[in-house]
Amino acid sequence: MRIGELSRSTGVTVPTIKFYLREGLLPPGEATSATQAQYGEEHVRRLRLVRALIEVARLPIASVRAVTAAVDDPPESFHDLLGIAHDALPPAVDDDVDVASATAVVDGLGWQVHPTSRALRQLAAAMDALEGVGLPASPEVVERYGRAIEPLAAQEIDQVPTGSSEEAVTYVVSGTALYEQVIAALRRLAHQDLSARRFGAGA
Amino acid sequence: MRIGELSRSTGVTVPTIKFYLREGLLPPGEATSATQAQYGEEHVRRLRLVRALIEVARLPIASVRAVTAAVDDPPESFHDLLGIAHDALPPAVDDDVDVASATAVVDGLGWQVHPTSRALRQLAAAMDALEGVGLPASPEVVERYGRAIEPLAAQEIDQVPTGSSEEAVTYVVSGTALYEQVIAALRRLAHQDLSARRFGAGA
DNA sequence: CAGTATTGGCGAGCGCGAGTATCCACGTCA
């Protein structure tokens, strides 16, 4: 298929596809002449991945590029792959966050995590912000969250596909980024339900 | 205190504070003369709230404005307040998402939620994106997530402060936005731990 | 009381990210 059909079958405009090609998010099609190239199913899949990462997971282009690079050239170990996914994912957190509070939580949970991990700084930044706003999150409370989340995370790790590495990359990245949205949405829906039950349905 | 001290005690630059004043995120100080105004502790608190919403929760200015408006003029019921918080929070989701998959999940969980709720569309969008990427999220799996999250959400609703309404608004908004970060970070940390345990620590 | 520093207020400008638009020299197909 040519660019027009690729556009039609994904709903992404031709200029945007051209932009992604330029940005290296999408590999070039197979050139059949100076002004003609063929695209295949893998381009459709890749385009959907890129759109999902940009639209749903809100990744900036640079992070999407890191992810697609990992898809094209998968790292050796699953652990490295997870690291790439985590590094690509927002939010960008300041390097100089004091990680003590977060480390206390992680230690309390008995988790082994890298002390410079971005997720650790993300947790610390959120806990700091909560404290700054007058709602300090105690390590005990945060640990309770951790314990509730652990089985979900375990299930996710268990289900990493062991087939093609592209599949594994897609699973990890999309799973991390998109299930985060799923969890956030579910939490809000649970709030709505509970609020309706306890405080009566408002407008 | 005047703007300079407000700036020093929050770490926000003077031009940025001026910008927030212009944008209505921060109420004006009490004017003592044509070129002088006094700011108080409430400005410090507000500024921290604004910064937390922008930096940690990644809200756009317009959403922060909606939230601070709710703080200044709290809605009647908790349920309305929750609605304002949810509407202010990102992500902006398309109106025309097909909400069937998400509705099935919510029904399966026995939750009562408004059928035009943004969170419902957010869930549907994430599930669609997962399917588009070749990782369909079955209603059963998503329901399992829902059941894991429910107790956390219940605890959060139970702990809404009943004192000042400003406190309640801050709790709801910050709780929704900032604990989302806490949960996301914990999930990633759990992944790291589990991945290290199962696949050995890579770099 | 002179001189310097701050302030509030406001319009304009900037840097970045993510596309859009415009061109152009080809190809393709009716």
Add this chain to the structure above:
DNA sequence: TGACGTGGATACTCGCGCTCGCCAATACTG
């Protein structure tokens, strides 16, 4: 043959979150 589609490149736009510059009125400082 001729209208339309294509690849490739460069330039432009737009929204957002600040950031700068300027001004006149004050406030502190020696």
